Amino acid sequence: MEMKKQNQVGSNGIKFLLFLILVSSYQLQAASCTSSISGLIVIENPTCYSVNPNRFFSSLDKVDFSWIKDLDPVQKKKFYRSYDGVVIKGKVVSSQAVQKGLETKKGVLKNQNVRIFYPRKKCPKIKTSNVALQLREVCCQGGGESPCLLGSGLYATKVFDAANVKIKSTKNINRRKRSNSPSVLKAKKYYKQRKWDLAAKSYMRAYKQSEASVVDIYNMGLSFRRAEKCSKVFKPLSELYDKMIDDKLWVGEEKVARKASFLLARCYAKELKSAESVQILSGYLLESKKYRSEILRSLKHSDFRPIKLSNEFQEYKKAAESSLRKNPAYVPVH
Secondary structure (H helix, E strand, C coil): CHHHHHHHHHHHHHHHHHHHHHHHHHHHHHHCCCEEEEEEEEEEEEEEEEECHHHHHHCCCCCCCHHHHCCCHHHHHHHHHHCCEEEEEEEEEEECCEEEECCCEECCCCCCEEEEEECCCCCCCCCCCEEEEEEEECCCCCCCCCCHHHCCCEEEEEEEEHHHCCCCHHHHHHHHHHHCCHHHHHHHHHHHCCCHHHHHHHHHHHHHCCCCCHHHHHHHHHHHHHCCCHHHHHHHHHHHHHHHHCCCCCCCCHHHHHHHHHHHHHHHHHCCCHHHHHHHHHHHHCCCCCCHHHHHHHCCCHHHHHHCCCHHHHHHHHHHHHHHHHCCCCCCCC
């Protein structure tokens, strides 16, 4: 009887030792990460599903993960509870996340499809199609710590509607200064009165004084276009376009920047700059589902008539029509 107890103790001791070895190996894997990611990202049209730890762990390979079964009841309950949550999936359309390691990279995960664990019982309710997440990377090469066994090392600490993302306080102060700028107030007044020349001049004055917001720059572009003076707004709209391409816009500004980029393409066309105009339009084809509306408008808008017969636009037109045939109307999943 005493021998059986000793054998049982020995067996339990070996299992516990194996568990420690496994945990240590996971910690070593996590420690071997040369970089980690943290910061704010925005996912477009995300999907979300709940994780059932009991069902999930029972589906894992029983040999590789037998150590889970060998945990004592208290440890096992604690371990399962760490995986009690939801997984949010989708494409990152905006990123302020930073990867720190041997070198620092900003805006990481942009245009990537990600899976992020969020320790909540239910999927968050989001009113708009975009969701913002504050995240951190827990493991980069797997491990036992939550959520590594779910095939993702990304862990959300906060999830909220992208429309409610708060900009840094210094930025808010700058925005208040911009909105109270005499030049901007005057420009808005003329814009409402449809006095395009005066509105354009006032917006340009605000722009040169660094008092123009993204919306102000777009409205300036519209004012110059309606005054038939497109060439004067190339520089401001080009700078805004470059910020959009380099993902240097704040959350909530991309929608207006998209309008501004299309306006820039229109203005280039009006001034017979077919190569510059088509360069912007061709960029839409790289994400044809996202920019479907811009592609459709480019084939019909009257501003593109001056370059309609150019070789550049004809080639773009063929590629655009082919893309539209291959990709039916995009219906976002909410």
